[in-house]
Amino acid sequence: MEKTFYLSSSDKERYEKEFNQERQQEILRRTARDLPISTLSAARTIRYCERCQLIKPDRAHHCSACDICVLKMDHHCPWVNNCVGFSNYKFFLLFLLYSLLYCLFVATTVLQCFIKFWTNELSATRAKFHVLFLFFVSTMFFISVLSLFSYHCWLVGKNRTTIESFRAPTFSYGPDGNGFSLGCSKNWRQVFGDEKKYWLLPIFSSLGDGCSFPTRLVGMDPEQASVSNQNEYARSIGSNQPFPVKPLSESKNRLLDSESQWLENGSEESTVRSGL
Template identity: 50%
Template structure:
């Protein structure tokens, strides 16, 4: 329902002024009863000329994937994919699992790391006896590298992991933390904040057991999850009762 026809897209492209384009986009949003809360910095409805669609709230066009992505967080070069609504929970769990693994590797290899350096700093010791007893010799240098690698990865992954936990706490995306979404009252980084509990449920679901498992996230990425809200109206359109009508909301300057 966010995609428009070719004729409508041509009409937008041919608009003489920003005001003409703005009014036509509001007309399209009203007709489709789209649940929109944010707008462009010029006051118009957010529209993607590449995808020919009205952008849902929190959706952005990825120049690498060449498409609009729901609840866009960032494009990850390591996985060569967008981190967004569909896989954000999996991304967080991936970071959490990786951090636990790095801590485990560091904890189980620190003994050999200590013995290795004791051997290096005490050359008078019998190297052969240390090797025989299981302590690392020069031939076990890979254990030293393993410890350093696990610690470095643990530090880097933990930084990213805890930063995203903070974003979940505030119900923000990485993009929104640097560029605030624009509401009727102006830019607001906390515009989608539902409280830490609902913010957590929006990503991980209400089941604590399923929260740590890679299962699908709840919600539809169109509007914030609110237990007191009805999402589907009689026509099957996603709505939210505690917000104003789309057209009236965006017509207000």
């Protein structure tokens, strides 16, 4: 985890001594203003990990089993006894693919002996039970791994993690399960990299640093965005939300860029009121 996501010693001391949650959030907002984050908690607050004492990067979550914040955490896998996240998600997908191919290989090679077993053409040896057991085990594992692999392929195409598929990340305009989706092709390249020759090899080739991710908002033309719907949503949740109402542009791709956005919104409202 980059050091920039940790609070400074002075801010950390002030945060721990402060009991007012709003003032604690103010301390976090000042630090988060310089960080490449674009998501909030479900309560519309800065995502801060009390255990690791850091501001969580986008898509990062704290694993209770590993007791650490994991970048782009997908889930904690008991089969590999480790967290699956940004650093090993490609390896996890290849692990499923290799297991799938191995189960298919075992099932197809034993299929001939399995057919002979049912037609009583197999000689009466102790290997009959082993052949029957091996075929059923490989087939059951093939079906289960196939379903899991297919699900994760769907997640990659949507650029979601397992956590995000159950709980959509919250952006400045509200929850959006497709907030990080850049299109199927770019989503796959974000996990496997630009060099296709490395896709099926256990070589790390994922794009990015795991701390910041491009979103659908970056590069969006504000005039094409539905500003009226976002303003209506902002009014419905109150005027004390700690984030700007307007969609982020390419030059303002931070959750809390500067107070000028608030001043801009305030000047617009005063102009409208004076005109009325």
